[in-house]
Each structure stands twice: as structure tokens, then as C-alpha cells.
Amino acid sequence: MDFTRRETLALGAGAAAMAVLPFQVQAAADEAMAEFTGGAEAAMGGIELTAPEIAENGNTVPVSVSAPGATAIVIYATGNPTPGVATFNFGPLAASQAASTRIRLAGTQEVVALAKMADGTFAKASATVKVTIGGCGG
Amino acid sequence: MASGVKPRVKVPKTAAAGEAITIKTLISHKMESGQRKDKEGNVIPRSIINRFTCEFNGESVVDVTLEPAISTNPYFEFDATVPEAGEFKFTWYDDDGSVYDTSKKVAIG
Numbered sequence: 001m002d003f004t005r006r007e008t009l010a011l012g013a014g015a016a017a018m019a020v021l022p023f024q025v026q027a028a029a030d031e032a033m034a035e036f037t038g039g040a041e042a043a044m045g046g047i048e049l050t051a052p053e054i055a056e057n058g059n060t061v062p063v064s065v066s067a068p069g070a071t072a073i074v075i076y077a078t079g080n081p082t083p084g085v086a087t088f089n090f091g092p093l094a095a096s097q098a099a100s101t102r103i104r105l106a107g108t109q110e111v112v113a114l115a116k117m118a119d120g121t122f123a124k125a126s127a128t129v130k131v132t133i134g135g136c137g138g
Numbered sequence: 139m140a141s142g143v144k145p146r147v148k149v150p151k152t153a154a155a156g157e158a159i160t161i162k163t164l165i166s167h168k169m170e171s172g173q174r175k176d177k178e179g180n181v182i183p184r185s186i187i188n189r190f191t192c193e194f195n196g197e198s199v200v201d202v203t204l205e206p207a208i209s210t211n212p213y214f215e216f217d218a219t220v221p222e223a224g225e226f227k228f229t230w231y232d233d234d235g236s237v238y239d240t241s242k243k244v245a246i247g
Contacts, residue, residue, distance in 0.1 A: 060209040077207050081173055085207040088216075091198025095158030095217035099200065102209040104171065 029076050029083035029112070036074050036114055042124035047073070049113040049125040058105040058131040066098035067115035067123060073097065074116075079109025107134045143167055145240045147228055152247035153220040161192065161199075162215045165230050165238065171206035187212055189231040195224040220244055 033042075047067035055061040065073050065088070075085040088099050097115075105111070112126040148162040165187065172184025186206055192199040199218045218226070223246045230238040 064215075080207050082206060084205040086205060087203035089198075089201040089203075091193075091200060093194050093197050093199045093219050093221070095219040098217060099202075100213075100215040101202075102213050104207045104209050 026078060029078035032076060032083045033074075033112065033114060036116070037122045040122055042114055042122035044124055046117070046123035047113055047115040047125045049075075049111065049127050051111050051127040051129050053128075054130045054132070055105065056132045058107065058134045060102045061105050061129060061131070062100065062102050063111060064098065064100035065113045065115075065125075066096070067113075067117075068097055069117050070097040070115035070123070071118055072116045073099070074114045075103065076112045076114070077103065077105055077109060078112060080104070080106045085111075105129060105131045105134070107131050143230075143232075143236075143238050145228065145230060145238055147226075147240055147242055149226055149242040149244060151243075152245045155246050156219065156221060158217050158219055159244075160215065160217050161226070162213070163190075163192070163228055164211060164213045166211050167230075167232075169206070169208060169210045169212065173206065185233050187230045187232050190214060191229045192216070192218070193227045193229075194218060194220070195222070199226075220246075222246065 049065050051063045065075060067073055071090060073088045076083045077085050085103050086101060090097050108130045110126050110128050115123045117123060143166055145165040150159050153159050167187050170182055170185040174182050176182055184206060186204060188204050190202040190204060200216050204212060223244060225241050225243050227241045228239060
């Protein structure tokens with residue numbers, strides 16, 4: 001089978017697109033995070049993200065976040081088709097700035113939690129979750 | 139999805155004034171993500187609960203924005219302070235405009 005110049009170029013372009021795709025997903029997550037922080041740097045620490053190391057079923061992955069002194073916590077799944085997962089806004093009657101929920105993960109990826117503190121600074125925590133069966137149907 | 143949605147909430151019946159209590163909520167909802175396809179390859183349209191709020195006597199405890207990445211039958215667990223006797227009000231907002239709510243009374247004891 002001979003490749004013409006045109007076919008070779010098309011194949012090369014396809015391969016390049018495949019290689020770039022994961023970075024685009026990552027970029028979408030970074031963009032979403034930058035939108036929340038307004039471009040400010042988020043310090044590590046001050047927030048705790050608990051997620052399982054290995055999740056057999058990506059459809060229900062239990063995660064919990066805790067950030068004392070936070071006004072809002074956002075969870076991102078960096079490898080999902082849409083990176084946003086949930087935003088928790090804590091009111092004056094929240095006894096602790098902590099919450100647990102169950103999320104969907106499309107595959108093995110990094111889960112990131114960002115907290116907005118009462119003084120306007122941001123805190124960040126992340127955890128890598130290995131997923132055996134993806135949770136986005138596809 | 140207006141049928142078969144049943145909110146469930148677990149709140150202690152009594153609490154000491156100023157005590158922090160743990161609240162667990164669950165609502166049955168299929169949370170269609172808008173990513174899945176049916177047998178013919180058509181995308182199943184998104185249908186999720188996009189917001190959940192919990193209030194105590196009109197004051198906010200937590201206000202959650204949900205994205206399609208929240209699992210079927212959304213579950214939340216969080217802590218609330220009970221300053222006086224009153225009522226917790228839980229509200230879920232569906233994509234289709236439906237609002238589901240339930241409330242629980244807490245006595246000081």
C-alpha cells in the first residue's frame with residue numbers, strides 16, 4: 001500500500017491531534033480553575049480532599065472536601081469531558097466548611113479541589129483516582 | 139423528570155442550642171449527563187438537578203451548584219449549626235424547572 005503525499009499529511013495531522021487532545025482537556029480544567037480564582041495563585045494546604053486511590057466504578061466515586069475558613073469550595077475532575085463537578089457555597093450556619101458527595105469520573109485522572117478563603121486567598125488540593133470502569137457512558 | 143423523584147433527608151430530631159449536627163441528604167434522580175448516547179447513536183439530552191440549597195429558619199447553610207459529573211441519586215453530607223429550635227428547608231432545582239423540597243423540624247433538647 002502506497003501513501004500519497006496527501007494521505008501521509010492527513011495521517012500525520014491526525015496523529016498530532018490525538019497527541020494534543022489530552023492536553024486540551026487539561027487546558028479546559030485549567031481554564032475553569034483560572035475562572036474561579038480570577039488568575040490568582042492557589043496555595044497548597046489549608047484544604048483537604050479525600051478520594052479513594054482506586055475506584056472500581058467511575059459512576060459513583062465518594063469524595064469529601066474540608067477547608068476550615070472557606071466560603072466556597074469547587075471540585076474539578078480534570079479528565080472529564082466537562083471539568084466542573086460541584087460548587088459548595090457555605091452560609092453562616094454551616095458548622096464546618098466540609099461536605100461529602102459522590103461524583104462521576106470518566107477515567108483515571110486527577111481530582112482537584114479549590115477553596116476560596118474568607119480573606120480572598122485560594123487553597124488547592126488534588127488527588128489521583130484510578131478508575132477501572134469509566135462513568136460517562138460513551 | 140418530574141415523576142419518581144423522592145428526597146430523603148436525615149436530620150436529628152433534637153439538638154442542643156449551638157450544637158453542630160451532621161445532615162445527610164439523598165434524592166432519587168437519574169442525573170442524565172448529556173454525554174451518553176442511545177442505541178441509535180443520538181445523544182440523550184442532559185437532565186440533571188443543577189442546584190441544591192439547605193436553609194435553617196431562612197438562613198443559608200449550604201448552597202451547592204451541581205454539574206453533570208455528580209452521580210445518579212445525588213448525595214450530600216455536611217454539618218450545620220443549630221442556634222435555636224426551627225426548621226431545616228431543603229430545596230433541589232431541576233433542569234426542567236421543577237423544584238423539589240422537603241423540610242425537617244429540629245427541637246432544642
